[in-house]
Amino acid sequence: MNIDHTQIVKRVIELSGGKQKLNDEMDQNLARINDKWDQDVGAIGRILRAHLFVEYFVTECLVAFNPALGDLEKARLTFSQKLALIEDYSPEIQELAVGIRRLNKIRNQLAHNLEAKVTDKDKESLLSVKTFRALREALAKPDTPSDSSMDVLEDFAKHVGSRLESLADPDSLANRFQQALREYEKRT
Incomplete structure (x- = not known):
């Protein structure tokens, strides 16, 4: 099976409500992760x-x-x-x-x-x-x-x-x- 990763990423962006919403969500997740990392x-x-x-x-x-x-x-x-x-x-x-x-x-x-x-x-x-x-x-x-x-x-x-x-x-x-x-x- 050959997966088209470009298509998967495009669909994830759509499901997330667009690039900006996905970027915002990823930034929030990274901030939570960094809170635990930055001890x-x-x-x-x-x-x-x-x-x-x-x-x-x-x-x-x-x-x-x-x-x-x-x-x-x-x-x-x-x-x-x-x-x-x-x-x-x-x-x-x-x-x-x-x-x-x-x-x-x-x-x-x-x-x-x-x-x-x-x-x-x-x-x-x-x-x-x-x-x-x-x-x-x-x-x-x-x-x-x-x-x-x-x-x-x-x-x-x-x-x-x-x-x-x-x-x-x-x-x-x-x-x-x-x-x-x-x-x-x-x-x-």
Whole structure:
């Protein structure tokens, strides 16, 4: 079958109400497409980097806590499934999980809406992880840490990476955090 593309295009123009109407419609479509394409690639990169970073350390903990687990690649676990498998390991991971789930929600919104946003609500959810907030503020003194939602997201990801790496290593900073927590609980 030999298609005459010139005839097809001519008929499409007729069905569209003429050249001008077709051009207007195509311009509107292109504007909608460009709205989705023209995103803040810096923000997208920051969100994806934070998510991938945290997932790396969630996976490291999963392997460390379960040395006979088998091939995780073959298991094809989702981020949420991996988190669920390590969450009950310690109260610290349970606390971190609140913010980790929020980070995953932010990444999922990006994937489904193509909008790279970290809202004030997202920021407050991440800052609701009390140990993260307290450490962030203490380390910034005498200054105050950045109030930028994106900066909070990145700081949270780094905090989670650091904490999970420590928890996966028995001779690490995690032991000092756990000791400090036990000593604090004994005093109160």
